[in-house]
Amino acid sequence: MQSMHSGCCKPPTICGYNYVSPTVWINPTNPIADPDCLAWSNDQSQLCYNCNACKAGLLGNLRKEWRKVNVFLIIAVVVLIFIYVIGCSAFKNAQTEDLFRRYKRGWV
16 A cells, blocks of 8 residues: 555655645656656646556555455365365265175176
């Protein structure tokens, strides 16, 4: 969350904006160092949500969250494969027992 917060809620450092409050910054005299410099706005609903830095922060957060989900999915797949192998083994053993019962009784 930190990378997204820093990319969306404050202007890029390279722009040279002067800090007033966490969401209010004074525009520099030459904001053309980066395209994100022109996208910054002190408007609370806009801030820098259209900046490339904000989008990169969002992607970074998504990547981190999906890694957690991937670990869970891998564990779930391993558990399901284990249950499937046990089920197949039990099914095969049940068929084998049925076959041996026929031989013990004889063919009638």
